[in-house]
Amino acid sequence: xxxxxxxxxxxxxxxxxxxxxxxxxxxxxxxxxxxxxxxxxxxxxxxxxxxxxxxxxxxxxxxxxxxxxxxxxxxxxxxxxxxxxxxxxxxxxxxxxxxxxxxxxxxxxxxxxxxxxxxxxxxxxxxxxxxxxxxxxxxxxxxxxxxxxxxxxxxxxxxxxxxxxxxxxxxxxxxxxxxxxxxxxxxxxxxxxxxxxxxxxxxxxxxxxxxxxxxxxxxxxxxxxxxxxxxxxxxxxxxxxxxxxxxxxxxxxxxxxxxxxxxxxxxx
Amino acid sequence: xxxxxxxxxxxxxxxxxxxxxxxxxxxxxxxxxxxxxxxxxxxxxxxxxxxxxxxxxxxxxxxxxxxxxxxxxxxxxxxxxxxxxxxxxxxxxxxxxxxxxxxxxxxxxxxxxxxxxxxxxxxxxxxxxxxxxxxxxxxxxxxxxxxxxxxxxxxxxxxxxxxxxxxxxxxxxxxxxxxxxxxxxxxxxxxxxxxxxxxxxxxxxxxxxxxxxxxxxxxxxxxxxxxxxxxxxxxxxxxxxxxxxxxxxxxxxxxxxxxxxxxxxxxxxxxxxxxxxxxxxxxxxxxxxxxxxxxx
Ligand SMILES: Nc1ncnc2c1ncn2[C@@H]1O[C@H](COP(=O)(O)OP(=O)(O)OP(=O)(O)O)[C@@H](O)[C@H]1O
Ligand SMILES: [Mg+2]
Numbered sequence: 075x076x077x078x079x080x081x082x083x084x085x086x087x088x089x090x091x092x093x094x095x096x097x098x099x100x101x102x103x104x105x106x107x108x109x110x111x112x113x114x115x116x117x118x119x120x121x122x123x124x125x126x127x128x129x130x131x132x133x134x135x136x137x138x139x140x141x142x143x144x145x146x147x148x149x150x151x152x153x154x155x156x157x158x159x160x161x162x163x164x165x166x167x168x169x170x171x172x173x174x175x176x177x178x179x180x181x182x183x184x185x186x187x188x189x190x191x192x193x194x195x196x197x198x199x200x201x202x203x204x205x206x207x208x209x210x211x212x213x214x215x216x217x218x219x220x221x222x223x224x225x226x227x228x229x230x231x232x233x234x235x236x237x238x239x240x241x242x243x244x245x246x247x248x249x250x251x252x253x254x255x256x257x258x259x260x261x262x263x264x265x266x267x268x269x270x271x272x273x274x275x276x277x278x279x280x281x282x283x284x285x286x287x288x289x290x291x292x293x294x295x296x297x298x299x300x301x302x303x304x305x306x307x308x309x310x311x312x313x314x315x316x317x318x319x320x321x322x323x324x325x326x327x328x329x330x331x332x333x334x335x336x337x338x339x340x341x342x
Numbered sequence: 343x344x345x346x347x348x349x350x351x352x353x354x355x356x357x358x359x360x361x362x363x364x365x366x367x368x369x370x371x372x373x374x375x376x377x378x379x380x381x382x383x384x385x386x387x388x389x390x391x392x393x394x395x396x397x398x399x400x401x402x403x404x405x406x407x408x409x410x411x412x413x414x415x416x417x418x419x420x421x422x423x424x425x426x427x428x429x430x431x432x433x434x435x436x437x438x439x440x441x442x443x444x445x446x447x448x449x450x451x452x453x454x455x456x457x458x459x460x461x462x463x464x465x466x467x468x469x470x471x472x473x474x475x476x477x478x479x480x481x482x483x484x485x486x487x488x489x490x491x492x493x494x495x496x497x498x499x500x501x502x503x504x505x506x507x508x509x510x511x512x513x514x515x516x517x518x519x520x521x522x523x524x525x526x527x528x529x530x531x532x533x534x535x536x537x538x539x540x541x542x543x544x545x546x547x548x549x550x551x552x553x554x555x556x557x558x559x560x561x562x563x564x565x566x567x568x569x570x571x572x573x574x575x576x577x578x579x580x581x582x583x584x585x586x587x588x589x590x591x592x593x594x595x596x597x598x599x600x601x602x603x604x605x606x607x608x609x610x611x612x613x614x615x616x617x618x619x620x621x622x623x624x625x626x627x628x629x630x631x632x633x634x635x636x637x638x
Contacts, residue, residue: 170528170530173525184523186538187542196527197527200528
């Protein structure tokens with residue numbers, strides 16, 4: 075039998091290993107239940123993809139992790155989501171900090187209608203009270219843009235409006251602007267579905283580059299993308315988790331018949 | 343070439359009929375439009391033809407003389423500027439704040455919907471009702487007497503609904519995706535409004551508001567009972583004084599005073615319309631300029 079200290083040590087060790095731990099998460103939109111006992115852990119520093127047919131609750135889960143769902147008055151949530159060992163639904167948790175630690179990238183790139191530079195500095199200014207020297211700011215902008223492989227393309231037009239960029243560049247910028255506030259988790263909801271194949275490949279490459287520095291959870295409809303660009307994969311069906319395995323395993327030897335059917339394209 | 347392919351692109355009887363019908367409707371709608379703008383053109387033309395004789399710099403900047411049958415309109419002109427300015431100073435901050443609350447903060451529940459409904463209906467209240475409310479509330483209850491303040495407050499109350507609606511429309515024209523982008527970076531509601539929503543809607547708000555408020559320039563009933571006088575031998579010194587006003591002056595010289603030269607009321611009307619048109623043009627030009635700069 076383990077003594078208490080060892081037990082605690084072990085649980086904290088486990089907690090540190092996981093970026094997101096979800097326990098028996100149930101979610102209702104009014105009377106409609108969208109998530110059923112969702113239970114899985116997302117490993118730290120890895121890319122996990124979330125796949126499943128349309129309407130199975132992927133976006134719903136993602137939006138529960140950074141607490142945007144609760145803006146809708148009729149949403150009811152039960153269960154726990156721990157991010158780095160802390161229950162983000164605890165009343166003592168500050169919502170602004172949740173949003174800061176957990177960045178989100180949307181399906182349609184949504185840069186703000188300000189300059190590229192200001193887009194990158196936006197979040198940083200919010201959270202630093204705006205006290206940074208010009209050279210510090212330059213450093214932040216360059217660093218963020220380099221991380222998303224955009225620096226060389228836009229370094230000469232940082233003061234141009236971000237909305238003038240191509241969709242692919244806009245999406246990279248939307249990822250870049252999360253980085254200066256040093257989030258620990260990045261949530262991406264079909265980040266490539268508005269892009270052409272070349273843009274998709276470029277953004278995928280970038281996401282792969284970010285592996286290790288951030289814990290990334292990416293929703294995708296694109297089987298090939300999940301396979302190429304993630305290390306673990308979760309398959310959901312009708313609000314339930316069907317299978318969670320390493321990507322290789324899930325695609326090569328799925329344990330569940332439903333998973334096998336889906337990856338072979340037998341559902342929508 | 344076969345018979346078939348020859349007739350491929352020829353007009354059929356049905357084509358011809360449809361074309362005639364379409365031409366008919368086109369003409370009909372055009373006539374309606376002409377009919378619509380005819381009175382506007384006639385009014386403006388009459389005013390210019392009959393009124394321009396009295397127009398001069400002196401007319402704008404001197405007092406009326408000889409029992410208002412001669413001289414200028416300066417006290418009325420100044421009075422209207424006072425009334426509209428004070429009304430703007432009250433209704434714009436109030437209306438914009440209310441619109442921001444309703445559009446950005448208020449939860450979508452029955453209470454908010456009730457308020458929105460009330461605002462739309464308030465915009466339809468006749469100005470004479472506002473006038474009487476102004477007398478009861480500002481002149482008597484708050485004890486401002488008949489004064490610029492009472493009249494301007496009445497005008498402000500009257501314009502509030504339209505200011506709120508114009509502002510809310512500008513706010514709602516800002517794409518929701520911008521707000522979500524901000525919230526997801528941990529911005530508070532206020533930071534989102536301050537940094538993204540307002541900068542992207544302020545031009546629309548201002549122009550919309552000027553456009554709406556310029557209409558109050560011509561309002562007669564609300565100021566007549568609350569602060570505007572037929573004739574005053576002095577200019578107002580503060581907001582607690584009475585004042586003359588363009589709209590009321592027009593009413594007076596065209597119906598209440600004997601032996602007014604024919605051109606005088608037309609001249610007053612021309613100046614009044616000119617004031618409104620100038621304000622409108624400024625706001626429209628401003629809006630066009632800013633719209634050209636916006637990109638989404
Ligand atoms: N705001 C909402 N109000 C009510 N029901 C909703 C809402 N958002 C989603 N749903 C429902 O919840 C279920 C899950 O939706 P969700 O958007 O999470 O699916 P998804 O897996 O992301 O689908 P997709 O692949 O099409 O994006 C769907 O049946 C949907 O109709
Ligand atoms: Mg979705």
